[in-house]
Structure formats: structure tokens, C-alpha cells
Amino acid sequence: MSAASCLLTEDQFLCSICLDVFTDPVSTPCGHNFCKTCITKHWNTNVPCQCPNCKQVFYTRPELQVNIFISEMAAQFRQSAQQKASSSSSEQQVAKPGEVPCDVCTGTKLKALKSCLVCLASYCETHLEPHLTASRLKRHQLIDPVENLEGRMCTKHDKLLELFCKTDQTCVCLLCTVLDHKTHEFVPLKEEYEDKKAELEKTEAETQQLIQERRLKIQEIKRSVELSKEDADREIAAGVQVFIALKESAERSQAELIDTIREKQRKTEKQAEGFIQELEQEISELKKRSSEVEQLSRFEDHLHLLQSLPSLNAAPSTKDWTEVSVRPPSYEGTVVRAVNQLEETLRKQMKKLFEAKLKRVQQYAVDVTLDPDTAQPRLILSDDGKQVKLGDVKKNLPDNTERFDTCAIVLAKQSFSSGRFYYEVQVKGKTAWDLGVVRESVNRKGQITLSPQNGYWTIWLRNENEYEALADPAVCLSLKSQPETVGVFVDYEEGLVSFYDADAAALIYSFTGCCFTEKLYPLFSPCPNHGGKNSAPLIISPVSHSE
Known part of the structure; x- marks a missing residue:
């Protein structure tokens, strides 16, 4: 058997x-x-x-x-x-929590290897064997083990969900296609699965891209914080160094001031002591003579008095003290000179600070060229786009929206909507000019009032030595020397526009607390020639980093 x-x-x-x-x-x-x-x-x-x-x-x-x-x-x-x-x-694995168990096993449930969509049951290796050997069972559809196989059946028709209704976006059985979804569009589940899987993969890739972008943004923000800390530490170190130097200079000036005053006082006291010593010496000699005279004056014998007079010492030599006096020394100007010396030390330290500051902002130097499409028709631009001056003839140019038609202004081709940038302009030999930055949407037609309210952050020179920052209201600038090269620095996020005398490494003026929401363009105006006195061009010059 x-x-x-x-x-x-x-x-x-x-x-x-x-x-x-x-x-x-x-x-x-x-x-x-x-x-x-x-x-x-x-x-x-x-x-x-x-x-x-x-x-x-x-x-x-x-x-x-x-x-x-x-x-x-x-x-x-x-x-x-x-x-x-x-x-x-013993060779097969017992189903663990979360794993699909075999539906046929009694007692200890083994881990299912496959689920049958026809039998609606899951089988371990042993109980799966009939589906692999029996001819009738081989036609059944096997899938990786899943739970809740009943959920794969149509609840209305008790048939296998084999199709996807694209119209209603739901899974249906074959009977659904001829009854409840008769006129709808259907595709096999596998086809819809592939489409949806492709969409999910695309979504996952996009999500990963967003995650990566945000991770990079985090790194960027962290790097910005690091740079900010480095800037802060550098500024603190420079500030501490300045104040230490000022403190030492103040202490030194104070000590020198005290020494000077005390030395004058010592000389006065020494002079007075000399006079007093000399006067006391004369008093001593005068007292001695007075004593001798008093003794002779007591003689009652006429003969004895007359005989003793020749032995009386001659009167001591004395100085005429009428014009002699001790005058207190004058301290006028002593404190002023000490303060002036302190101011000179402060000026030197401030110069060092500005030199360091200028050196840092020059690291953000950008290449700027003039945009002929924005130039007022009388302006003459060099072929390399680095120089501009005002000509006598108005050129016949198209009046496009970007062009200034009345004011002698030209903008740069480059725009900036974030970060920091710096450029320098040579103004040597000019008696009038305008420099600064403007927002993209400013009015460019007719007469223009340059002000931050109108989107212009500029300074200008008029009448050879009259400098103004065109704020609201305008600020007159007192400069120790006329700059020949002006540096323009912008920190977009900080809302800062600063102008420097690049040669003297001195700050001319800063617009602070600005709110930028548009692209910013560098602005240049060579101003009228004034009979040839202001014919020199504005020149965008390469930045030579200060040492």
C-alpha cells in the first residue's frame, strides 16, 4: 500500500x-x-x-x-x-507578529509564502504544494502573501476585483463592468497599478528633491549663521582693539596732562622756595645788624658810643624786592592739547576700522556694465560699457519703457535681488555727478525726484564740493577730502546702501533700514558739462582691494 x-x-x-x-x-x-x-x-x-x-x-x-x-x-x-x-x-519559519500566517496550518501557524486570489487563502510552503502540482490549481492566481484577502472581493457581486474604473476611480469586478459601471472606462488593475506606481515614484522623487533642497537650505542657513558669527567676532575683536587703544591713549594723555601740570607747579614751588630762602637770609642778616644797632643805642656814655660806631658792621647788601613776585603758571591749552591728541588717536583708529571694513566689502565686488537701452539719448557710452558722459547732441533712439528720456541717467545691465554686491566708480575731475541704486519699477520719464520714497538711494556732487545724500530729507555731507573713486556697497537683506571714498578708505554715507522687495540696478549720472568743466566721464573701474 x-x-x-x-x-x-x-x-x-x-x-x-x-x-x-x-x-x-x-x-x-x-x-x-x-x-x-x-x-x-x-x-x-x-x-x-x-x-x-x-x-x-x-x-x-x-x-x-x-x-x-x-x-x-x-x-x-x-x-x-x-x-x-x-x-x-522545523525548516520553515513560524509566522511572527505582522507576518501573514498560513490559513491551513493547525496549531502553530507557519509563515505564508503565497496567497491565492481564487481560494482567498494564504499557504505555507507545505500547503502551497497542491497549487504548484495539481493541474486545476496551477491555474489559480498566486501573489505575495497578504492579509484580508476578502477585501479583494467585490462586496456586491462576490467576485474578484480585477479591473479599475477610471471614471469612478475604484476597483471593480467583471460583473461591475456590465452592470453598475456599464459605460465607464476600465483598465486592468496591473496597468493602473503601474501608472499609479510611476506617479508615486515621481512624487517620491519630487518629495526627495524638496527634502534635499531644504537640507541644502538648512546648510545654507547654518553657514550664514557661521559667517554672521565670524563677522560678529571680527567686529567685536576690532572694536575691543579700538577701545583698548583709546583707553590706553586716554590714560596716557591723562598721565601726560597730570605730569605737565604738576611739573609746572613744581617749578613754581621751587622758584618760591628760592625767593623765600633768599629773603630769610636777608632777614637773618638784618636782624643781626638790628641787634648791634640796638646795643649801641643803649650806651649813655657819649664818648663810648662815638668810639664804638666805627666797629659797627656795614649794612648788609639787600635786593630790591618791589618788582619780585611768584606768578601761578598758566595751564591754558593743556587739556585742549591732550584732548586733541586723543582725537588724533581716535581718528587713526577709525581709519583702520574703515580700511578693514572696506577690505571686507570689496570681497563682494561684481562686474558691472552700462545698459544702452536705459541711457538718456544725450548720453555717450563707451564700447566696453564702462564709461559714460553727456554729449551735446540728442541721439534718435527708440523711446522704450526702460529708457530715461529727460534726466541724464543710465542703469547697469546687471540687477540684484539678494545678497551683497560692491562696485567702484571713478569720479576724478568731475564737478557734478549722481551715483546709487534704484529699484526696477522706478519712473523713468520726465523730471525725477531722487529719493528713497521714489525708489532711488543716491548721493550727488554739485558745484565742485557740495555733497548730499538724497534721503528724506536730503543730508548735507561734510567731507575732509574730495573722493576720486566712490565705492557703492549694498546688502539686500540687511537693507543697507553704503558709499565709500575708496582711496581714503572712508565712509561717505549709509542708507540704513531700507526695505527692498524688487530687483536693484546701479545708477549713473555724469550730469551736464557746465561749459566743459564737467566733461570728464564716469568710469566703472576695476576694484583694487585695499591693503
């Missing part, structure tokens, strides 16, 4: 109704075998009685008896299968 059972396949011991090994097998008159319970239930719901395999009709319900031989063979096969399952279960 054992040898015979080894020659039989598992397919021969499966009931075609329950797809499991026979339990109480019975044979129909047509020769097919079924579980007694399975065929009985089938005939109870189907009249007349019919063989599920060959479809032969039995108008009289057959009397069914358990086939002893097949029952014994099935029992032996089941026992062999259980032994095989028991021996292999």
Missing part, C-alpha cells in the same frame, strides 16, 4: 469541490470521486443532480456509500502529507 501510494500524485486525492484531500470519499455512478459532504451539499442546491466533473445528469438521486479503498488511500496520503509537513515545519 505504501509503495502504491508513492506512485500516486496528490492531485488524485483532491476533491474537485473543496480542493482538499478526500474526507469520506464516495463515487458517483459516472465514476468520479468526491467528499461525501461536498457532493451532498452540491446536490442539495442543484436539481436535477449532476456530476460536477462530467456534467452527467442523474434524474434519480444516487445512493452514495463511502469507498473504503479510496478512503484508506486518502487517509494514508493525508498521514504521509502530515508527516512531511511536520518534518519540514
Whole structure:
């Protein structure tokens, strides 16, 4: 029996109704075998009685008896299968929490390898074998193990969800396509899965890109904080150095002031001591003579007095003290000179600070060229776009929206909407000019009032030495020397526009607290020639970093 059972396949011991090994097998008159319970239930719901395999009709319900031989063979096969399952279960993995268990295993549930969409069950390696060997079961659709297989069935028609309704964006069965979704558009689940998976992959890639951009932004912000800290530490160090130098200079000036005053006082005291010592010496000699005179004056004997007079010492030599006096020294100007010396030290330290500041802002130097499309028609631009002066003839140029038509202004081609930038302009030999930055949307037609309110942050020179910052209101600037090269520095986020005398490394003026929301363009105006006195051009010069 054992040898015979080894020659039989598992397919021969499966009931075609329950797809499991026979339990109480019975044979129909047509020769097919079924579980007694399975065929009985089938005939109870189907009249007349019919063989599920060959479809032969039995108008009289057959009397069914358990086939002893097949029952014994099935029992032996089941026992062999259980032994095989028991021996292999140790090699298979027990289902852990979160893993799909085998639906057939009794007792210890093994981990399922596949789920069947037809049987709506999950199987371990042992219980999956019929689906891999039985010809009828091979046609079933197997997928990686999943839970809730009932969820893959249409709740209305109890059929497998095989299609996707693109109209209603839902999964449907075959009956749905001819009933509830008759006129809708359908695609196989796999096709929609591939499309949606591609969309998800694209979304994931976009999300990862956004994450990467934000990580880079975090790095950028952290780097900005680091740079800000470096700037702060540098400014603190420079400031501390200046104040230490000022403190030392003040202490030194104070000490020198005290020493000077005390030295004058010492000289006065020494002079007075000399006079007093000399006067006391004369007083001592005068007292001595007075004593001698007093003694002679007491003589009553005329002869003795006259005989003693020749022995009287001659009167001591004395100074005429009428014009002699001790005058207090004058301290006029002593404190002023000390303060002036302190101011000179402060001026030197401030110069060092501005030199360091200018050196730092020069690191943000940019290449700027003039834009002929913005130039007022009388302006003459050099071929390299680095020089501009005002000519006598108005050129016939198109009056485009970017062009200034009345004011002698030209803008740079380059615009800036973030960060910091710096450039220098040579103004040597000119008696009038305008320099600064403007926002993109400023009015460029007719007469223009230069002010921050109108979008202009500029300074100008008029009448050779009259400098003004065109703020609200304008600020007159007092400069120690006339700059020959003007540096313009802008910190967009900080809202700062600063102008420097690049040669003297001195700050001319700063607009602070500005609110920039548009692109900024450098502005240049060479101003009228004034009979040739102001004919020199404005020249955008390369930045030579100060040492």
C-alpha cells in the first residue's frame, strides 16, 4: 500500500469541490470521486443532480456509500502529507507578529509564502504544494502573501476585483463592468497599478528633491549663521582693539596732562622756595645788624658810643624786592592739547576700522556694465560699457519703457535681488555727478525726484564740493577730502546702501533700514558739462582691494 501510494500524485486525492484531500470519499455512478459532504451539499442546491466533473445528469438521486479503498488511500496520503509537513515545519519559519500566517496550518501557524486570489487563502510552503502540482490549481492566481484577502472581493457581486474604473476611480469586478459601471472606462488593475506606481515614484522623487533642497537650505542657513558669527567676532575683536587703544591713549594723555601740570607747579614751588630762602637770609642778616644797632643805642656814655660806631658792621647788601613776585603758571591749552591728541588717536583708529571694513566689502565686488537701452539719448557710452558722459547732441533712439528720456541717467545691465554686491566708480575731475541704486519699477520719464520714497538711494556732487545724500530729507555731507573713486556697497537683506571714498578708505554715507522687495540696478549720472568743466566721464573701474 505504501509503495502504491508513492506512485500516486496528490492531485488524485483532491476533491474537485473543496480542493482538499478526500474526507469520506464516495463515487458517483459516472465514476468520479468526491467528499461525501461536498457532493451532498452540491446536490442539495442543484436539481436535477449532476456530476460536477462530467456534467452527467442523474434524474434519480444516487445512493452514495463511502469507498473504503479510496478512503484508506486518502487517509494514508493525508498521514504521509502530515508527516512531511511536520518534518519540514522545523525548516520553515513560524509566522511572527505582522507576518501573514498560513490559513491551513493547525496549531502553530507557519509563515505564508503565497496567497491565492481564487481560494482567498494564504499557504505555507507545505500547503502551497497542491497549487504548484495539481493541474486545476496551477491555474489559480498566486501573489505575495497578504492579509484580508476578502477585501479583494467585490462586496456586491462576490467576485474578484480585477479591473479599475477610471471614471469612478475604484476597483471593480467583471460583473461591475456590465452592470453598475456599464459605460465607464476600465483598465486592468496591473496597468493602473503601474501608472499609479510611476506617479508615486515621481512624487517620491519630487518629495526627495524638496527634502534635499531644504537640507541644502538648512546648510545654507547654518553657514550664514557661521559667517554672521565670524563677522560678529571680527567686529567685536576690532572694536575691543579700538577701545583698548583709546583707553590706553586716554590714560596716557591723562598721565601726560597730570605730569605737565604738576611739573609746572613744581617749578613754581621751587622758584618760591628760592625767593623765600633768599629773603630769610636777608632777614637773618638784618636782624643781626638790628641787634648791634640796638646795643649801641643803649650806651649813655657819649664818648663810648662815638668810639664804638666805627666797629659797627656795614649794612648788609639787600635786593630790591618791589618788582619780585611768584606768578601761578598758566595751564591754558593743556587739556585742549591732550584732548586733541586723543582725537588724533581716535581718528587713526577709525581709519583702520574703515580700511578693514572696506577690505571686507570689496570681497563682494561684481562686474558691472552700462545698459544702452536705459541711457538718456544725450548720453555717450563707451564700447566696453564702462564709461559714460553727456554729449551735446540728442541721439534718435527708440523711446522704450526702460529708457530715461529727460534726466541724464543710465542703469547697469546687471540687477540684484539678494545678497551683497560692491562696485567702484571713478569720479576724478568731475564737478557734478549722481551715483546709487534704484529699484526696477522706478519712473523713468520726465523730471525725477531722487529719493528713497521714489525708489532711488543716491548721493550727488554739485558745484565742485557740495555733497548730499538724497534721503528724506536730503543730508548735507561734510567731507575732509574730495573722493576720486566712490565705492557703492549694498546688502539686500540687511537693507543697507553704503558709499565709500575708496582711496581714503572712508565712509561717505549709509542708507540704513531700507526695505527692498524688487530687483536693484546701479545708477549713473555724469550730469551736464557746465561749459566743459564737467566733461570728464564716469568710469566703472576695476576694484583694487585695499591693503
